[in-house]
Amino acid sequence: MKRLRDPKTGCEWDSVQTFxxxxxxxxxxxxxxxxxxxxxxxxxxxxxxxxxxxxxxxHSRMAEEAGKFTLEDVLDRICDKMERRHPHIFGDAEHGGHHLWEIIKAEERSANPDKSALAGVALALPALERAAKLQRRAARVGFDWPNATGPRAKIDEELAELERESDHPRMLEEMGDLLFAVVNLARHLNIEPEAALREANRKFERRFRTIEQAPGFADLSLEEKEQLWQQAKAAQADSVA
Structure with a gap:
């Protein structure tokens, strides 16, 4: 990477990249x-x-060029973090597990000037994943439905509000609220929404690639395409069984 980043003899693409x-x-x-x-x-x-x-x-090479840190620093930090968060393995603590991990993470966050329960939830996370993480953080301080009934009812409420809107900016806002409620229901059902949507994407792609092979597919009616879809759905269900 050092050679690739060399401004004189390196790669013309790699050498001009930034974080x-x-x-x-x-x-x-x-x-x-x-x-x-x-x-x-x-x-x-x-x-x-x-x-x-x-x-x-x-990233480490670019940081080293800027005098910020090196790859060795990155590896040292993750080793230190793993040792710090596993005192039952690397230290004197008698018990460990995920609960202790979360306690130690919370202590680390307490040093952050931002004292919000939501501090440190990365803006760059995919929206579904970030919504779930924001909800989990809020739940830690008691801001959460006691069970899945609440978020399920919230979905109906948000859907009704979306259907009442005709102004596009308001529809955008209400659609966001609806998606946020769906993520909340998924969390209460112990389902990772990002993984669930990825699986739905794969399923749609698999079925669509099957039905679009039908002769004259583009010219078929919607009813005929739907019939092909149901056939593909049934065939894939049988193959899974």
């Missing part, structure tokens, strides 16, 4: 790792993990 221009690739590579895992493709996972590792190296 901001590389960040979207970092996010994309993380999702490609998740996709390889979802497909249970270990060869692809090995490739994608390498691509993700390159992103860490890339």
């Amino acid at each position: 901001s221009t590389i960040a979207p690739y970092t996010i994309e590579e993380a999702y490609e790792v998740a996709d390889a895992i979802a497909r249970d493709d270990m060869d692809a996972l090995a490739d994608e993990l390498g691509d993700l590792q390159l992103q860490v190296v890339f």
Whole structure:
């Protein structure tokens, strides 16, 4: 990476990148790792993990050039964090687990000038994932429905409000409220909304790729396309069974 970033002899693309221009690739590579895992493709996972590792190296090299930190600093920090958050493994604590992990994380956050329960929820997270994380943070301080009944009713309420709107900016706002309520229901059902939507996307793509192979697909009526869709749905359900 040092050679690639050399302004005189390096790559003309790599040498001019910044943290901001590389960040979207970092996010994309993380999702490609998740996709390889979802497909249970270990060869692809090995490739994608390498691509993700390159992103860490890339950012670290740019930081080193700016005199901020090095790759070694990055590795040292994560090692320190893992040791600090696992005192039952690396220290003298008798008991550990996720509960202790969360206590230690909360103590670390207490040093942040922003004392909100929502502090540190990254703006760059995908919207569904960030909504779920904001809700989990609020729930830790008691701002939460006691069960799934509340968010389920909230979905009906938000849907009704959306249907009453005709002004596009207001519709946009109400659609956001509806999606936020759906994420809340998913959280109460212990379902990760981002993973659920990824699976829905895969399912739609799989079925659509099947039905669009029908002769003259584009010219078929909506009813005929729907019939093909139901056939593809039934066939895929049978294959899963």
